[in-house]
Amino acid sequence: MxxxxxxxxxxxxxxxxxxxxxxxxxxxxxxxxxxxxxxxxxxxxxxxxxxxxxxxxxxxxxxPAILAAAREQLEKLTLTSRAFHNDRLGPFASALSQLCGKDLVLPMNTGAEAVETGIKVARAWGYRTKGIPADAATIIVANGNFHGRTTTIVGFSDDPTAHDDFGPYAPGFVHVPYGDAEAIAAAIDENTAAVLLEPIQGEAGVVVPPDGFLTRVRELCTENNVLFIADEIQSGLGRVGETFACDREGVVPDMYLLGKALGGGIVPLSAVVANEDVLGVIRPGEHGSTFGGNPLAAAVGLRVVEMLASGxxxxxxxxxxxxxxxxxxxxxxxxxxxxxxxxxxxxxxxxxxxxxxxxxxxxxxxxxxxxxxxxxxxxxxxxxxxxxxxxxxxxxxxxxxxxxx
Incomplete structure (x- = not known):
């Protein structure tokens, strides 16, 4: 045998x-x-x-608790698309926004989709709220980053395996050394819409920034009217001994990018979470996903958030x-x-x-x-x-x- x-x-x-x-x-x-x-x-x-x-x-x-939520929902409703409302999305979004201390949730499926969504939102906010001239918005990113494998994202990767032979790449990204807050300060100008960072770099080998780095990034973004986007797709949802890696310094970003554990190991589920003044810039028809916010994923995600809420x-x-x-x-x-x-x-x-x-x-x-x-x-x-x-x-x-x- x-x-x-x-x-x-x-x-x-x-x-x-x-x-x-x-x-x-x-x-x-x-x-x-x-x-x-x-x-x-x-x-x-x-x-x-x-x-x-x-x-x-x-x-x-x-x-068992996550499987129970999935089984219960499987027998009721799994997909409608966002063309219609479903009875699981609202409770999930409410619970997740409360966990993050934010107003709004934009649900997607994969981590890379969340990052792409965050980039679109940051650019729209830069043009519609900050007043950056059309097509001039830039986003500051860190060397050694890993945010996904779409063509936009690999375009600002410095890992040859992820980057090479997939161009041409989208412009608008400015690189700085990871963990160097003063390099970020020097890179910010009037066209900077956002700083996009992993609070701890996962794919790079669990690279932890110097103490005070995230705090200083938060200060710089506030002082210069720039969004601080935290990619917590790997580091978030309990992994580092806090709900989010940003919590290690008591820092609250303008936008959380979440995924991976949010789906409980059962379904792909990601989300962008931010306040109304940021995420509210997206209008109907400008962004979406057939499966984003589907009732099965929302039911699983709600159970995950409930489990995290206990601490x-x-x-x-x-x-x-x-x-x-x-x-x-x-x-x-x-x-x-x-x-x-x-x-x-x-x-x-x-x-x-x-x-x-x-x-x-x-x-x-x-x-x-x-x-x-x-x-x-x-x-x-x-x-x-x-x-x-x-x-x-x-x-x-x-x-x-x-x-x-």
Whole structure:
């Protein structure tokens, strides 16, 4: 039976390789089922998930409360398009706006759609409210950013893999070093509509800016009548031990871009959240999505927001993040060159003498731990917020074994 399942798994992976475009380089594991923090492959082997689908699974695989909301809605109504009202969108938008402390929500599907929407809103606000001349609006972005993979977004990426060979690119973006508030101050001029930042850069390897950076960005944006747009698609919704990464400095941006965990690991769901004076510039017909705000996604999103409103997951992420940091720190100098951590989210730089990030990820896979590499030498650790301390300890032990071997 084991050999039969192994052959079937190999055949399925080969079929995927033959018929799915090669826009990813997945690790050689064939997931079949999952529950909580554990994924099971087609042969029955279990793996501890330390990636959480890039933070889309903050609440784990198949959280009972989220599944219940989805099942209940599946039997009622899943899609109408925004041509009509549905009875789930209003409650979802009300709850999310309250969680964010804002007036309005513009629902979309993916994180990249949220970023594209934020760019459109910022430009419209720049022309219609700030008075920037037509087609002159600029948006300040940071080096090392990752906001998605649409042609507009990759146009202001400095990662060659994301950027090269997809031009021509949209103009209107000004680059500054990440974490350098005074570079932002120097870049702002009368045509600046917004500053678009990840409060913590995720794809770059969980890069945490210097203390006070976000506070200074907020001050600069207020002083110069510029929107502060926080891309909290990976960092938000409990991941860093706060509801949002901006909360670490008590900063409130003009616009939140949300996604990933907002859909509970069940449906794609993203949102732009801002006050009426910002998001109100968009008029009927100027932006939309057939699936954006669909009742199934709204029902799931409402349940996610309700769960976050209790504060339980933020508290867990903060405490378990401290536990993870304490476990990882002794590895520095023993195969690990640096650790960056915010809540339950860590970037672990592997000493090149011990292998590339991909090699370490593959060796951890063989020992039942799922992580993913980024930028060559870094592995990211972002388990579901439901993980237990003992499971963290076990995972770190596997990393120790891999490095010592």
């Amino acid at each position: 084991g050999a039969t399942l192994e052959n079937l798994g190999l055949a399925l992976i080969q079929a995927e390789g033959a018929h799915v475009a090669h826009n990813y380089h997945p690790l050689p594991v064939l997931a079949h089922s999952a529950e909580g923090v554990w994924v099971t492959d087609i042969e029955g082997k279990r793996y501890l998930d330390l990636l959480s689908a890039y933070s889309a699974l903050n609440f784990g695989h198949g959280h 339980e997951f933020q508290t867990r992420a903060k405490a378990l993040g401290e536990h993870l940091e304490a476990a990882l720190h002794p590895l520095i100098g023993h195969g690990v060159s640096a650790v960056r951590i915010a809540g339950l989210w860590a970037g672990v730089d592997i000493d090149p003498a011990f292998g590339a990030g991909r090699e370490i990820a593959e060796k951890l896979l063989a020992r039942g731990v799922l992580v993913k590499d980024t930028h060559g030498q870094t592995i990211r650790i972002a388990p579901p917020l439901t993980i237990r301390a003992t499971e963290i300890d076990w995972a770190v032990e596997q990393l120790k074994h891999v490095l010592s071997a």
